Amino acid sequence: MPIAHTPTAVPVVVDEAKCIADKGCTVCVDVCPLDVLRISDLTGKAYMKYDECWYCMPCETDCPTGAVTVNIPYLLR
Amino acid sequence: MTVFEPFEAFGDLEEIAERLASEDPSVRRLAVLDLVETSSGEAVPLLAGAILDVEPVVRQQAAQALGEFDGIDVAKALIGAVADPVAEVARAAADSLAELRDPEASGVLLPLVTHPAAFVRAAVFRALKALQVDASLGPAITGLGDDDPGVRVQAVGVIGYLKKTETLPSLISATRDKSADVRLAAVNALSFARNEVAAQAAAAALSDPEWQVRAAAAEAIGRIGQASAAVALIASLADGYWQVRQKALQNLGRLRVRDGVEAIVAFLDDELPSLRKDAAAALGDIADQRSRDALTRHTGDADPDVRKTVIWALGQIGGG
């Protein structure tokens, strides 16, 4: 069975202008309990790679530059 | 097949120190975070340097980071930063100061209780409160006369934490402060004393203009535990705000005030179920035969919590 990709609006948004992942920061990626954030090879900034979020907020709270915003996943809103 | 080291590293101070000297403030900031990871006291001098960085964000990060360490050197580094012109840095430093647990740090803090900036004075008192050293008592009592209400609130805290009977007069005068926040703190703080003087001061606070202070006063009377304040407590069953009446009911029960039974019974018919419940609970605590009939009439109250409490209260009264 071939695998398809279904689009989904991810709840966590990173402000790329504020993110300093390109300077070596990985804080949000490190603290996420569900391990769903990554640093993009393309942009050098953090982003949500997997839509598997417990909307718990360590990523937002611990980000040193205030770049992360956690929204409530749409299905729950 | 690869073989790997599975444990979290502690970080190499020399390598981090190099990054702290980077031209790029973001790199310096991340180096500060890594200093915390080392969990080593040797990181403190480096952080003390970083808290003087030209970039406010680095200073702020360093101020936060110092909260993870303890001791005189940490206190010294933070004190400077509490007066930082950038508000975020100052706030971070004040928060970290309040984390200090080493009593020796008080030696560095005490001289600053007269600092020209109110924010610094408040932060210093807040930190001293947790340290609980007798030497802060004098400065705190003086601090009750501070121009800034935020400082006065923290000064009340320092005194309250030390729980010394001889400080009662100062705390009582603070219950008449012009700031409601200070009065609230003072009413709460004086309830460590189990004596008449404290009870009367709390009773006086039942006529405070602010309902939060009146509610706290009712609580304080319960904790202080002197029957003499009961009359005032009964009177505040007629308070204009229901959350104060509720505290009065609860604490009349706690003090087992028999003289209050009649007034409390009236609350079994109150329109607010929370007050009916607390009235029943108080009657149960007092366990006076005179309330049995009234309670019996309310075993069918529409609210299940009230019903349960009424039945419990009847069980407390027993007999009959």
Added chain:
Amino acid sequence: MDEIKNGLSEVVCDILVIGGGTAGPMAAYKAKRHSPGARVVLLEKANVKRSGAIAMGMDGLNNAVIPGYATPEQYTKEITIANDGICDQAPVYKYASRCFEIIQELDGFGIKFQKNENGDFDVKKVHHLGSYVLPMPNGDTVKKALYRQLRREKVLISNRYMATRLLTGRDGRIAGAIAVNTRSAEFLVLRAKTVILCAGAAGRLGLPQSGYLWGTYENATNSGDGYAMAYHAGAALANLECYQINPLIKDYNGPACAYVAGPFGAYTTNSEGNRFIECDYWSGQMMQEFYNELQSGKGPVFLKLNHLHSDTIGKIEAVLHQVERPSRGRFHENRGTNYRERMIEMHISEIGFCSGHSASGVYVDEFARTTVPGLYAAGDMASVPHNYMLGAFTNGAVAGEHAAEVAANIDLADYDAADVIREQQRVLAVTRREDGIPPNQLEYKTRRFVNDYLQPPKVTAKMKLGQARFAEIREDMESAMVVRDAHELMRSLEAASILDCAEMAAFASLFRTESRWGLYHHRVEYPEKNDDDWFCHSILRKRDGRMTAEKRPVAPYIVPIDESERSAYDRQRIRQHA
């Protein structure tokens, strides 16, 4: 990151703790304090800094037994009664006797409990028998403070390793565990003299009504791996039919927090704004009443705060929107619900396993020992009832100390190298397929069937259908599950744990042919409690490769409860937890 690598390392330690949430860090800390020279490893699927139920801290302690407010005897009685008598009291009593010391220790770590203006713990009295609620206004500091202590004690921390199976020696003793890196799929074999399981609840068992797999009540990292590992190692699991179901804010699926708002005067009502809960304590009975009201013409159910002063509500919000589940404020904002204006719609959670709020779990005694020698369990996955956060800390401490003491006097057990190879094959099978079914679909289907067939009220025919469906899913899992990277590999292992738990839930529920614990085990064909046949634990375990169940007597009470007291409690206790 995430590409699948071929790697294997072996480490040797004295004490291995699996799960670095709440109980785990305390267990590791205490083990290290007990034996400073020992190698203590704390293995965590996520990152110890922000993992577990308390990732963002907690609102407060639900069950603090503090001298002057409550006694261990009184607490033990209440817990026994809340669990319909099915309770080995020794571990409960031990918890109650030790927890104050743990509070003081946590306070010393810099974890902030609410204090009054005299620096004393500000315990909230909400009913007449005992006061157990101690708020934590800055509860978000919990994990940071624990982490700091672990680093100071030089506990070896392995983040992003998911334990998949326990290793046992030929003599039946514990020998260690196998783990997989969640970002590289590399294997780690950990040999240890004693192992403490602290892997939390089985939170991804039922499917939340939103249908979002991750919108669970529990921290969604907790997929029941601990239960599955204990099961496959042959440990006994107790009373799994006693599910966890919690009242919560509808859709947000977070705690309703009656214990935060309760002492301030908030309460639960029906749509008419009236209280309806008759039961006096937090229990399955109370949940049954909640469920009944939801289903009735007076539903839905609400949390009522709008009678309180705006400033009082402000104080409640300052707690509820800062710690524990801080995204709650955002949820209300989206919906335009303000506590001041309207009551908040509530609902009940999906089912799960969790002793934190009920009475099920890996069977342990008062030293946190499981039935496998050298294996311990603490926290939400161990069978000590109504443990909550302080129970996780306290029993984690008990486990850490005992495991360190035992480890100091024994050698490592040998394990069979073939077990590791077999486990590698099991884990990696999903990486060897070109296409097939991804883990999220298998998980979704399992959990939907959990809702369809296992959720109370429980019906025999439905549960048997559920078992048949689970068997089909297992076949698909073993023949067709496929993953493309290490992250999905973790999800595939979780899907397997979830399926194991679903099968255990069905098996245990079918075994106990009575109703008990209110809604948690409401069996429609056996509506009554049957003390003659079922005043016992039900014990589930793997024997000769098969799931089996047996009865185990409740240990003689150490705090006796007479009949009159039981009914008196029924009337007296005012509900307080949430």
